[in-house]
Amino acid sequence: MNPSPATPARCSIARTLAVLGDKWTLLIVRDAFWGHSRFSEFTRSLGVASDVLTARLAMLVDEGILERRAYRQEGSRERQEYVLTEKGKQLHVVIGALGQFGRDHLPRPGSTSPEYTDETTGEAVSLAFVTDDGRRVSASSLHVQKSDPALTAGTQG
Amino acid sequence: MNPSPATPARCSIARTLAVLGDKWTLLIVRDAFWGHSRFSEFTRSLGVASDVLTARLAMLVDEGILERRAYRQEGSRERQEYVLTEKGKQLHVVIGALGQFGRDHLPRPGSTSPEYTDETTGEAVSLAFVTDDGRRVSASSLHVQKSDPALTAGTQG
Numbered sequence: 588m589n590p591s592p593a594t595p596a597r598c599s600i601a602r603t604l605a606v607l608g609d610k611w612t613l614l615i616v617r618d619a620f621w622g623h624s625r626f627s628e629f630t631r632s633l634g635v636a637s638d639v640l641t642a643r644l645a646m647l648v649d650e651g652i653l654e655r656r657a658y659r660q661e662g663s664r665e666r667q668e669y670v671l672t673e674k675g676k677q678l679h680v681v682i683g684a685l686g687q688f689g690r691d692h693l694p695r696p697g698s699t700s701p702e703y704t705d706e707t708t709g710e711a712v713s714l715a716f717v718t719d720d721g722r723r724v725s726a727s728s729l730h731v732q733k734s735d736p737a738l739t740a741g742t743q744g
Numbered sequence: 745m746n747p748s749p750a751t752p753a754r755c756s757i758a759r760t761l762a763v764l765g766d767k768w769t770l771l772i773v774r775d776a777f778w779g780h781s782r783f784s785e786f787t788r789s790l791g792v793a794s795d796v797l798t799a800r801l802a803m804l805v806d807e808g809i810l811e812r813r814a815y816r817q818e819g820s821r822e823r824q825e826y827v828l829t830e831k832g833k834q835l836h837v838v839i840g841a842l843g844q845f846g847r848d849h850l851p852r853p854g855s856t857s858p859e860y861t862d863e864t865t866g867e868a869v870s871l872a873f874v875t876d877d878g879r880r881v882s883a884s885s886l887h888v889q890k891s892d893p894a895l896t897a898g899t900q901g
Binding site for chain 1: 754755756757758759760765766770771774777831833834835836838839840841842843845846847848849852854855856858859860861862867868870871872873874875876878880881883885887888889890891
């Protein structure tokens with residue numbers, strides 16, 4: 588990765604990729620959203636090497652995306668499980684975007700995608716670009732520009 | 745990566761990562777949204793090795809995310825530039841999600857993020873989880889489950 592952790596990138600996209608821009612990391616986060624929390628569950632789901640999984644879980648804990656919780660099964664020693672923090676749950680937007688693009692633009696018969704509902708009302712919820720009053724704008728009608736902190740810092744005049 | 749291109753993953757998230765789960769690939773797509781299109785512009789912006797950039801650009805063309813267009817500067821030979829296709833523009837949702845998470849949860853003074861407007865009306869637009877009638881639902885109030893194609897295929901009875 589171009590930006591090392593010591594010199595975080597100025598671009599927020601690059602900073603997110605510096606933390607998450609590794610396939611295993613994003614698949615671990617995906618599995619955490621599916622309810623997996625134990626080392627053995629991630630290993631079984633992903634087929635990832637133990638040392639890689641150990642390192643990625645530790646990094647996700649350090650970044651405040653997962654938190655460790657102790658649990659003990661009857662007759663076993665205490666173990667750790669890994670659950671999404673509030674910050675981790677904000678990654679819904681990233682995982683949801685990856686799932687939506689795959690579903691719509693890399694189709695495959697019989698494939699699965701994340702489906703979101705409002706946990707209070709049960710209404711179907713989808714990820715979209717919307718105006719402040721909730722009007723959807725299609726991706727092909729968007730204009731994008733970089734925010735410029737020099738313009739928004741408001742230290743002039 | 746766990747799923748090889750020969751056996752695409754059943755999960756739409758994993759399929760997207762099989763194409764895009766490489767830091768350079770997503771940074772090239774980001775740069776394309778910023779308006780970069782020429783080999784020299786990507787090289788300058790990213791500091792990426794030429795052989796890596798060549799391979800990633802070819803893959804993004806093969807996947808239908810970028811398309812090659814010929815251009816000729818005065819006094820130079822014909823060269824190729826790379827622009828987002830309609831399919832590529834649908835990656836706004838992925839790049840926007842990465843930018844939004846970085847801006848909100850990996851803050852850094854003076855950092856830049858993508859800012860979206862409706863190119864027709866100029867209204868500010870943001871990425872959000874919304875119900876069909878445009879009500880925003882916060883990431884921490886979402887319930888997620890995998891779509892199950894066996895349930896939705898409708899071939900029974």
